[in-house]
């Protein structure tokens with residue numbers, strides 16, 4: 001568990017992070033979202049002490065991080081940034097091995113870990129192990145950056161706009177991969193973005209920042225249906241609210257007994273996908289693969305606050 005208590009950072013007399021408190025449960029994915037300059041990156045960097053807090057505390061599993069040497073703390077916390085930040089003159093394998101080498105892992109264990117991570121990120125180890133960063137596509141480099149951050153099996157992974165530079169298709173794939181890997185490894189993850197849809201798609205909880213302050217910290221459905229401030233409502237985008245709500249649940253959550261015409265939709269598709277399919281094919285109900293149906297009426301009811 002990560003506890004952030006009254007964290008503040010002042011630059012030139014101005015608080016850019018201002019008395020922020022929040023708790024992130026073990027294995028949860030929290031997203032920090034807000035406009036440019038709202039203090040997201042500064043808050044994230046105070047967690048691994050790349051930025052020293054002016055006041056306040058960060059506790060990781062009950063231990064105040066101020067009591068640990070900063071370089072040791074950073075070896076325990078994975079950190080991935082936009083544009084991946086790979087060392088340009090080191091191979092993919094050497095990049096991924098950075099923290100395990102600092103920790104003095106034996107060679108065989110490092111090699112095995114590198115191959116395991118490459119495979120996990122669907123990069124064939126034999127092909128990619130010895131490539132240089134400039135020989136990778138943007139999406140591949142981004143995956144290597146995340147693999148490097150995960151190499152020493154950190155309990156906590158911090159990610160700053162990790163998907164910012166990716167095109168929309170690769171971005172969606174990278175987001176899905178990250179979610180799957182995070183669930184598989186049970187890593188606690190804090191991710192910064194200014195994309196509200198990314199926050200809704202990925203976050204167990206979303207922290208909305210504005211002017212250094214935390215305006216709201218809650219589950220995506222509550223942020224969408226009960227925004228705590230006008231700024232939060234504006235950030236969500238009022239016209240997108242029903243569609244974002246539908247993207248939170250899957251067809252499997254809403255399936256009911258019955259029969260319907262036409263091709264079936266997979267249970268793991270989102271309700272947003274189901275609505276699009278209904279509209280596109282002019283149907284008022286869709287069969288669900290494996291049994292049952294999802295109806296347009298039920299979708300409509302889910303797209304409204306309760």
Ligand SMILES: Nc1ncnc2c1ncn2[C@@H]1O[C@H](COP(=O)(O)OP(=O)(O)OP(=O)(O)O)[C@@H](O)[C@H]1O
Pocket residue numbers: 011012016034035036037038039040041042043194
């Ligand atoms: N080292 C510094 N010295 C002075 N001011 C700083 C420093 N680092 C950040 N700031 C200021 O703190 C504020 C918050 O910056 P921060 O990078 O945390 O915002 P952000 O929400 O991550 O923005 P973005 O989405 O643009 O990355 C900004 O106004 C920035 O100019």
